[in-house]
Amino acid sequence: MIRTWAITRQLWHLRETAVLCKQIRQNRYSACSIFSRHSSGSSLSLPSAATLLQDDDKATVVLLGTVHFSKQSVEDVSQIVKVLNPNGILVELCRQRVSLLELDEKKFLEDAKAFDSKKMKQAMKGQNVVSGMLHAMLLKTYADIAKELGVAPGGEFRRAYHEMKKIPGCKLFLGDRPIQVTIARAFQSLSIYELGQVMFHLSKSGSSKPLDKNQLERYKDKDFVQTQFDEITRDVPAFKKIFHVFVDERDKCLAYSLQECVRNTVPKNPRVLAVVGMGHVDGIMKYYGKMKQEDIVPLLFVPPKPYYTVLIRKGLKLTFYFLVFSFFYRLFFG
Structure with a gap:
């Protein structure tokens, strides 16, 4: 991370x-x-x-x-x-x-010194995974710069x-x-x-x-x-x-x-x-x-999403199905 x-x-x-x-x-x-x-x-x-x-x-x-x-x-x-x-x-x-x-610039600079996983989770609330991660990453970047320069973004x-x-x-x-x-x-x-x-x-x-x-x-x-x-x-x-x-x-x-x-x-x-x-x-x-x-x-x-993202998504789905099938096959048939 x-x-x-x-x-x-x-x-x-x-x-x-x-x-x-x-x-x-x-x-x-x-x-x-x-x-x-x-x-x-x-x-x-x-x-x-x-x-x-x-x-x-x-x-x-x-x-x-x-x-x-x-x-x-x-x-x-x-x-x-x-x-x-x-x-x-x-x-x-x-x-x-x-x-x-x-x-609040003063509060932000104080929080920037203690930006932890809890604050990252709060930043991601109410958003999908990708948007939440991007938002949290942006906040973390701002916090790092603010901490090092002493200036809020x-x-x-x-x-x-x-x-x-x-x-x-x-x-x-x-x-x-x-x-x-x-x-x-x-x-x-x-x-x-x-x-x-x-x-x-x-x-x-x-x-x-x-x-x-x-x-x-x-x-x-x-x-x-x-x-x-x-x-x-x-x-x-x-x-x-x-x-x-x-x-x-x-x-x-x-x-x-x-x-x-x-x-x-x-x-x-x-x-x-x-x-x-x-x-x-x-x-x-x-x-x-x-x-x-x-x-x-x-x-x-x-x-539109590039063709390779569709292929990757389908590949991951097929891989998941294969792993599930393999698990139950070994479970019932040894």
């Missing part, structure tokens, strides 16, 4: 590498460059990680790129709310992760939520695709051979080395991130498919959600703040205003 937690955390690192590397390839990772390209000419005083996505007579939309587990990103949210006074706020969360908004989203409650009439929107759909689409995009390669790589490289703030800061170094990405995809090309599902598809979903947020906030003069991970900024900028419902619907469905 320890190996499983390590693998989950490795997936978290891979996902961060993918989204950051996408920006590096477009030469847009610099927060200062984002500020200069989109904030010039605006009366709004925005932090350097913010992008003025739209500013006309139809709407004002600010896109904030955050670094997860960063205290500065939390403060950036408050700074933008102060100058924008939004009537709509969108966060990069789905219903399965909305509990982060009500998280989702701080920027939590700050956006609390700021929203202070503004009369302001609405909160969940912009992300359900996490179960993303995970299912990622792994079902792989052949059985590719899936084997991915699982072998994760199990081999998923060592539980302690994290620290300096280690996370290295992901701001474009050369380091590019090297990590090249190494991963060179060893296992199948990761390109996984990154496509985790990054590109979700960019489209987030862009469409932001369009809907602007459309449904207020009839006139919507002022919207979108709080998303830094790695999604360029994708949202690319797709914003261009996505239609028919573009998004296919991305919300899990494709």
Whole structure:
């Protein structure tokens, strides 16, 4: 089970590498460059990680790129709310992760130091086995990172939520695709051979080395991130498919959600703040205003299960029947 937690955390690192590397390839990772390209000419005083996505007579939309587990990103949210006074706020969360908004940070950090099997069982209650295990693994990963860094997850989203409650009439929107759909689409995009390669790589490289703030800061170094990405995809090309599902598809979903947020906030003069991970900024900028419902619907469905999962299931069922038959045959006939 320890190996499983390590693998989950490795997936978290891979996902961060993918989204950051996408920006590096477009030469847009610099927060200062984002500020200069989109904030010039605006009366709004925005932090350097913010992008003025739209500013006309139809709407004002600010896109904030955050670094997860960063205290500065939390403060950036408050700074933008102060100058924008939004009537709509969108966060990069789905219903399965909305509990982060009500998280008691102090209690979470205390619980993270004593995350045991009992807490894992509680996390799995009311869910099927697979969803429950994924939820428990995610909580365990968050607990490990929080314990090592002393920072609770989702701080920027939590700050956006609390700021929203202070503004009369302001609405909160969940912009992300359900996490179960993303995970299912990622792994079902792989052949059985590719899936084997991915699982072998994760199990081999998923060592539980302690994290620290300096280690996370290295992901701001474009050369380091590019090297990590090249190494991963060179060893296992199948990761390109996984990154496509985790990054590109979700960019489209987030862009469409932001369009809907602007459309449904207020009839006139919507002022919207979108709080998303830094790695999604360029994708949202690319797709914003261009996505239609028919573009998004296919991305919300899990494709049919690959043939090999059907074969494996039938094989396990036949094996079970054979073992039961063998047991009773030996029981009655010696």
